[in-house]
């Protein structure tokens with residue numbers, strides 16, 4: 001299957017991807033509301049830098065295989081570039097660039113002194129053995145080495161990567177620079193300079209924003225129902241937090257399928273199962289459906305928690321939820337977005353809903369920089385405060401300007417970056 005983009009003139013290779021076009025459509029909607037200076041807009045519509053690298057590894061069968069890796073840096077006006085590294089078989093330069101842009105808005109919205117970036121390797125992470133995964137991660141780190149660093153660009157986990165990969169990145173970078181440099185990457189294991197709660201933070205943050213949204217729409221979480229599309233790091237921790245609040249999780253989907261139980265799934269058991277088996281394939285206590293079919297199960301709270309653009313013009317009319325909590329990045333296409341707004345679904349946009357991960361990454365970076373680590377309670381409280389404050393900014397903007405929550409979130413973020421760019425001026 002081809003993933004090549006074919007720009008007419010060899011320039012702007014990211015622009016022709018559907019994922020980047022969707023990011024631009026959201027950006028343009030917000031820029032319109034803000035009446036953004038076209039000069040600023042023309043700068044913000046493009047990433048500042050994209051690096052594309054070839055990453056060779058020796059497979060366990062002895063053969064050399066070369067994978068394509070990316071690091072896209074969208075904007076560093078607010079501080080060093082920040083964003084995760086994704087391992088996925090379908091990722092391309094346009095998607096990485098779109099995700100980098102969304103990191104700029106996410107950091108600005110929460111008020112973090114960080115810019116936006118994203119990295120990726122086009123590989124199916126489940127096809128890699130432990131050794132292959134380590135080789136790939138180390139060689140990718142070496143290849144993007146010239147453009148990352150603790151004050152330059154700080155990677156983190158994303159889909160298909162976790163704290164183990166972050167430890168390898170930390171080690172590879174440190175070896176090459178001759179000193180331990182834990183602050184080059186976040187999402188590390190606690191024993192190698194990671195922060196407590198970083199692993200749980202994205203899912204927990206999702207639930208803090210769901211609490212705020214429930215308050216806004218008058219939904220009592222205790223006894224309500226939720227469905228999760230995705231059961232990786234974000235999905236599992238969000239599900240556990242929902243269960244703690246008395247929410248009945250009636251369906252979850254992962255790569256292996258959809259698992260439904262109208263009486264409520266045993267989430268702690270499924271969490272343990274997914275840990276040991278990598279997927280939910282074969283887990284007990286649920287009826288089996290297709291993974292995408294969980295999206296259309298009637299529920300109070302729907303959490304897309306996997307890949308992007310799963311809610312489209314093709315299935316949006318079948319969705320039955322009151323709150324759409326966008327744990328995944330870019331789960332809703334612009335045409336589906338319009339339909340959901342018309343139906344009165346309350347959307348918690350991705351850059352707000354899943355900002356808990358990068359927020360605790362920021363805490364990890366700060367703690368690593370001063371070699372002083374905070375308690376779990378301190379981190380949880382700071383996370384809750386920052387996310388709820390961001391939520392209020394979005395809610396207030398949406399009400400004052402009568403725009404969607406998505407446009408409001410983008411506006412708050414873009415306005416912040418615009419202010420900083422003006423103050424700093426153009427170096428030319």
Ligand code: GLU
Pocket residue numbers: 082083084085106154155156157158159186187329354355357358359361362
């Ligand atoms: N990959 C996560 C995101 O999309 C976290 C990024 C980070 O911690 O830097 O927000």
